[in-house]
Amino acid sequence: MRIVVTGAAGFIATNLLERLLAEGHEVHGIDNFFLGKREYVARSLEKPGFTFHEFDLLDRDRLVALFQRLRPELVWHLAANSDISYGTSYTDFDLKGGTLVTYNLLEAMRVSSTKKLIFSSSGAIYGEPTILPTPENYGPLFPISFYAASKIACETLITAFAASYQMKCWIFRFGNIVGGYPTHGVIHDFVLKLQRDPTRLEILGDGTQSKPYVHVEDCLDGMMFGHATAADLVNCYNLAVSDWTSVNQIAEWTIEAMGLDPAKVAVSRTGGSRGWPGDVPKVRLDTSRMTALGWTPKMGSNEAVRRAIQETVAQFV
Secondary structure, X not given: OEEEEEOOOOHHHHHHHHHXXXXXXXXXXXXXXXXXXXXXXXXXXXXXXXXXXXXXXXXXXXXXXXXXXXXXXXXXXXXXXXXXXHHHHOOOHHHHHHHHHXXXXXXXXXXXXXXXXXXXXXXXXXXXXXXXXXXXXXXXXXXXXXXXXXXXXXXXXXXHHHHHHOOEEEEEEEOEEEOOOOOOOHHXXXXXXXHHOOOEEEEOOXXXXXXXXXXXXXXXXXXXXXXXXXXXXXXXXXXXXOOOEEHHHHHHHHHHHOOOOHHHOEEEEOOOOOOOOOOOOEOOEOOHHHHHHOOXXXXXXXXXXXXXXXHHHHHHO
16 A cells, blocks of 8 residues: 555654555655654665655645645554643644644645545543543543644544545544653653663652553554454544553653662652643543454553563663
8 A cells, every 4th residue: 555654753653664664565754853753764764665755744735745646545644742741831832733734634635535544642632531431432522731632623623524525534542652762751751861860760740640551562553453444434442451550650660670779769759640731640541442343452551561661771771
């Protein structure tokens, strides 16, 4: 297939590219390197079938022209501001880098008659729900971050384009994705903090925040399985695991993985139940729809976290 991957230098896409190229697809990656890393996408640059396009998806004319030339059969839309805290400082960042970018992409798909889209959404769209674990039909939705608000807006644009132009879409609402080649996140931050100063570690919040952590390999397995199996015009699934891990536990395991003496690492906490404005302290996602579809993750949350810590330490230390 001829496939376009947005956010191609980012965390999830970097891991995806290797799979798509190994399967023999013609892959075109797009990224502007705001959060993505040049060294991450460089791993795929010399591989047969891959072409990289460096530009901002807000440039609609360039995006439309590229799609008219390529006529892709499938789009993996992974580009977004994945650092929720960043949107607090720049209130239009998620509007531009999430919502408007998604509109531009959908318009490029419409003009080029591209009919299939896989979209990375987030469990953050549920805000602080009263039902845990939270199912896909939970509502009304009251997000508490600009990131989550943008993801909801993107979903509504996608379903509107799907209905209007018979585009088939697969929307996956993630738990917290962890693994090799991260660009941000709690494990990435802890490793870099301890690398800078092995004697102290600051935890944002009180450390009791707990969420389902999904290894990126399981995430990609689930997305690929959903794409191959679910056949509705609009297919929407929580992609998570049934257990969860606390931030305090992640800190303990990271200190251990870096070979440090816990007694010699002063751990401090900023206090409060949230790590930052927009952080949802307790996340539980109902995964029964993915289970009914026939997919289950290979790793639970704790195993995914432990493996991701080892991968991150090996990469950065």
